[in-house]
Amino acid sequence: MFEVRDKPEMVERALLVRICHDRREADEAESLLAELGELVNTLGIGVIDSALVFTRSLHKRYLCGTGKAQEIADLAKAHECDCIVFDNAFLPSQQRNWEELTGVCVIDREEVILDIFSKRAHTREARLQVDLARMQYSLPRLSRMWGHLDREGGGAGGGKGGGGAARGMGEQQIEVDRRLARTRIDQCKRELAEVRKQRNTRRKEREKQGTPCAAIAGYTNAGKSTLLNRLSDADVMAEDMLFATLDTTTRSIELPDGQALLLTDTVGFVRNLPHRLVEAFKATLEEAVLADFIIHVLDASSPEVLKFYQTTIEVLEELGAGDKPMLVVLNKIDALDDPVQLAGLEVSFPEADHTIAVSAKTGQGMEELLKLCSKMMADRVQTQRYRIPQSRGDLSGMLYREAKVISTEYEGNDMVLTAVVPASIAGKLSEYIDAEE
Ligand SMILES: Nc1nc2c(ncn2[C@@H]2O[C@H](COP(=O)(O)OP(=O)(O)OP(=O)(O)O)[C@@H](O)[C@H]2O)c(=O)[nH]1
Numbered sequence: 001m002f003e004v005r006d007k008p009e010m011v012e013r014a015l016l017v018r019i020c021h022d023r024r025e026a027d028e029a030e031s032l033l034a035e036l037g038e039l040v041n042t043l044g045i046g047v048i049d050s051a052l053v054f055t056r057s058l059h060k061r062y063l064c065g066t067g068k069a070q071e072i073a074d075l076a077k078a079h080e081c082d083c084i085v086f087d088n089a090f091l092p093s094q095q096r097n098w099e100e101l102t103g104v105c106v107i108d109r110e111e112v113i114l115d116i117f118s119k120r121a122h123t124r125e126a127r128l129q130v131d132l133a134r135m136q137y138s139l140p141r142l143s144r145m146w147g148h149l150d151r152e153g154g155g156a157g158g159g160k161g162g163g164g165a166a167r168g169m170g171e172q173q174i175e176v177d178r179r180l181a182r183t184r185i186d187q188c189k190r191e192l193a194e195v196r197k198q199r200n201t202r203r204k205e206r207e208k209q210g211t212p213c214a215a216i217a218g219y220t221n222a223g224k225s226t227l228l229n230r231l232s233d234a235d236v237m238a239e240d241m242l243f244a245t246l247d248t249t250t251r252s253i254e255l256p257d258g259q260a261l262l263l264t265d266t267v268g269f270v271r272n273l274p275h276r277l278v279e280a281f282k283a284t285l286e287e288a289v290l291a292d293f294i295i296h297v298l299d300a301s302s303p304e305v306l307k308f309y310q311t312t313i314e315v316l317e318e319l320g321a322g323d324k325p326m327l328v329v330l331n332k333i334d335a336l337d338d339p340v341q342l343a344g345l346e347v348s349f350p351e352a353d354h355t356i357a358v359s360a361k362t363g364q365g366m367e368e369l370l371k372l373c374s375k376m377m378a379d380r381v382q383t384q385r386y387r388i389p390q391s392r393g394d395l396s397g398m399l400y401r402e403a404k405v406i407s408t409e410y411e412g413n414d415m416v417l418t419a420v421v422p423a424s425i426a427g428k429l430s431e432y433i434d435a436e437e
């Protein structure tokens, strides 16, 4: 089977580089580089050094000028690095140019994230999603993997001009691989469609039960899984690493008012999350779109909490969940030295309906958090008048069970009920709303 190259498994010493076009980006660039370092560590690769390269104009060949590129190549050589990891998004040709210049493996941010996702994916759906994203990433980069065959073939490399008798071995291999990759991409898509059907069936099952649900979303490592574990008896892996969770887990909890709420843990977000991955993981992330509200978890002890907040808002918007009611949870307050810092934070979230500070680790604030969840549900109830045929005892039964019925009248064969209904069942009854009202 076609395989994506496995170089990151083999390399050990990385030089991190970010090419910037504006000195005003310096702070943001430093923090992105630090985050890239964590991502690279997650793959088991050591970070030897990092470099910010400033360049005024756009250079097609290396993204920066040839002189700067040579400096980077020399630095990598001096440190005996066996790979250079760029925080920039590269064109396949630029990645190839860098590899030719430096003679070591060159990876970009997207490939790092793809590799982490690949290591973490356990369920069939997650695996298929990652495989698809990796194949799509690799397809335009295949020539990079096989270029050496042409060079070793001595002279046959001229085949790059395309066609004719002079086609190199590498090129033939690329053709084969491209075909295999395309076949595999189609197969992945078919299998995913199948898995998604099952997911939809499960979701419909849940919707039929009418239990409201909330999606726990947020930046990677914010404490989402720890929070789910704390609130339910879930046993989701929660670790100090980026992208610990790739599969969604849903658990039912009971709110203080006795109402049941389904909580779903989701994949964490990161700055410059490859668009391809957001696309590939859309089905998993859709849990957030379909939830009644979002529990947006933030690591309040991080100096970059506001940037994390913004990133999550952007990804949610991209997914079409930007206008969901949102409860902002400032987590890890046990790790915060300065309470003033927290007070400043609590006013910084314009999209939030409510904000609360908690520690998922110590349990501080959990009761209030649950109360706020009830409030989020209550905020969403509506008073409606329904006209339901008496033969539909199932519907009136559901109203009595799950809504607060204020009045009941009988008119001919119909029951006319006025009730305060939660959004979770309002949709199912919409065709029975009494038009005379
Ligand atoms: N000090 C402190 N640490 C916490 C708290 N909540 C979570 N953590 C730690 O933060 C790290 C990340 O927690 P997770 O629950 O795995 O975070 P996540 O948001 O699920 O991360 P991903 O699945 O990687 O996106 C773990 O080491 C947790 O122990 C908290 O309230 N206080």
Ligand SMILES: [Mg+2]
Pocket: 224, 225, 226, 237, 238, 244, 245
């Ligand atoms: Mg997690």
